[in-house]
Amino acid sequence: MSALVGLLGGLGLFLIWSACWAAPEHPPVRARRSRLAGLLQQAGVAQVTPASLLASCLALAVVTGLLVVVLTAAVPIAVCFGLFSGYVPVAALRWRARRRSRLLGALWPDVVDHLRSAIRAGLSLPEALIQLGTRGPAELRGDFIAFGADYRAGGHFDGALQGLKNRLADPVADRIIEALRLTRDVGGSDLGRLLGTLSEFLRDHARTRSELEARQSWTVNAARLAVAAPWVVLMLMATRPEAIAAYNSVAGWAVLAGGLLVSLFCYRLMLRIGALPPEQRVLQ
DSSP: OOOHHHHHHHHHHHHHHHTTOOOOOOOOTTTTSSHHHHHHHHHHTTSSSSHHHHHHHHHHHHHHHHHHOOOOOOOOHHHHHHHHHTTHHHHHHHHHHHHHHHHHHHHHHHOOOOOOOOHHHHHHHHHHHHHHHHOGGGGGHHHHHOOOOHHHHOHHHHHHHHHHHHOOHHHHHHHHHHHHHHHHOOOOHHHEEEEEEEEHHHHHHHHHHHHHHHHHHHHHHHHHHHHHHHHHHHHTTTTTTHHHHHHHHHHHHHHHEEEEHHHHHHHHHHHHHHOOOOOOOOOO
């Protein structure tokens, strides 16, 4: 009875404490979007669902774990390598997203130059964007062809621009599209000058960021090498029966669990120290 009274008293105090604070506002639907869905979109594989990605990670982890169990007969080692392999699809997506972001960063100045030339030739802004589907950079033609199809189907420029922004899923593209949208809404004759200034800014930004990423890659490669080396040695040791017997014990489970936690913590810490601030999509 005393335990029940204490539990009810603590619950009452908690309710009184929680009533003193304002209820948090629910974020909009777009802000609650899954991080995995955003990663898939940035990697250019938006047709893959987050559920399919998680299923792939789980299947790869199980298959790798079973394979290591068959080869070494060491369950704790199989669990560790299964966890590592389960992260491989996510790591591949992040690598693809970074690679796509660098590629788009190098292409956007050319896109802006094409737009500027088309507008100077007398084309309207929608026509200039549609023309990029045939004369723009090859890597982006598919997106602008889809923009042209959306614009011809509905005749709504803002809706077609929003669809283009969602397909590209790039911070630089967001800024360019919003600048074009604002220019079309307010009018004016300075669009050519705006695009010229934007092109120079994008080239300077891409050049500076590429230099910083080249220096940052030293830290990233060192972190990956430092994390991978002990586990490569562990896999080599797992070919010896006495090592397998040692790791199958309770102490072996504890050693591998501690090594896994330390490796993950140190890897994340090194990446955080040497990481560049990522470009955020603030104009979604």
